């Protein structure tokens with residue numbers, strides 16, 4: 001076996017301890033004679049796996065009983081439709097902040113259901129900053145405000161939470177569990193699992209219970225939060241194996257000391273990488289200092305004619321998936337929770353060597 005360092009933006013690296021545990025239990029889960037993949041989701045065994053995972057997530061994030069936690073399919077992208085369908089509640093307008101490619105997709109999909117009021121946009125700035133809150137033009141009558149706390153492609157992250165008078169909705173796909181957040185400030189938090197939670201195919205939605213029960217009447221049942229909340233996410237077959245894997249990841253985070261300890265480690269990793277880039281005259285990162293993502297670090301080389309060599313040689317050095325998103329080019333190192341400090345050190349050593357040979 002030869003596991004390499006994986007900087008993929010998603011599906012992303014999983015903690016090795018979690019993979020070993022899953023491997024160990026793959027054929028026979030806790031002497032029950034079958035795999036988790038083969039269990040009825042209504043069996044006592046799976047229900048205990050599901051309940052433990054939810055309880056661990058609630059403990060890690062400090063999610064109160066005022067919120068339902070849903071374990072769904074469909075990806076974060078499906079939530080781009082589910083959010084307006086569940087939250088418009090008879091209104092015809094919603095507020096959206098546009099800070100990057102994922103914001104844009106959410107805005108585009110919401111536009112099928114309502115008027116979108118774009119309260120602020122950094123598009124003219126090539127999405128390299130976050131518009132100052134005092135410049136936002138929030139429609140106070142709109143049903144909710146949606147934003148993307150971490151733009152996975154542009155590498156732009158909010159380190160503050162907007163304070164608004166309507167339900168606050170956040171696509172936390174690439175920042176959830178990277179540090180503590182104040183869940184009570186949000187109406188809905190959603191995240192595709194394949195960055196910091198587990199394998200793809202699972203989507204977590206954390207929804208304040210008073211927002212349930214107001215879905216538009218034509219809402220497909222499988223997009224209706226109330227339907228899933230009433231059924232404990234088992235209205236139909238849930239993404240059972242992903243739910244189990246997420247549970248193993250939650251236990252791994254608890255053992256690592258919870259989100260405060262995880263956040264310290266993530267900050268060390270990100271600081272090292274940005275410091276190296278900033279002090280080099282070969283690499284550059286375009287994002288304003290205060291909004292640099294601690295999860296996704298895009299960077300460019302002094303000459304983009306060297307991109308191909310960088311990718312070939314980094315891969316040969318055991319550093320996988322450093323290619324930037326096709327929409328922005330350059331490189332991107334995603335340094336989620338499961339990417340170790342050793343992985344970042346190995347990346348820095350390679351980058352220094354490459355710059356020396358080509359600078």
Ligand SMILES: *Cc1c(COP(=O)(O)O)cnc(C)c1O
Nearest residue numbers: 075076077102152171173174192
């Ligand atoms: C990855 C990602 C998505 C898309 O998630 P899917 O599960 O593939 O639908 C949406 N938003 C953000 C911020 C992401 O990082």
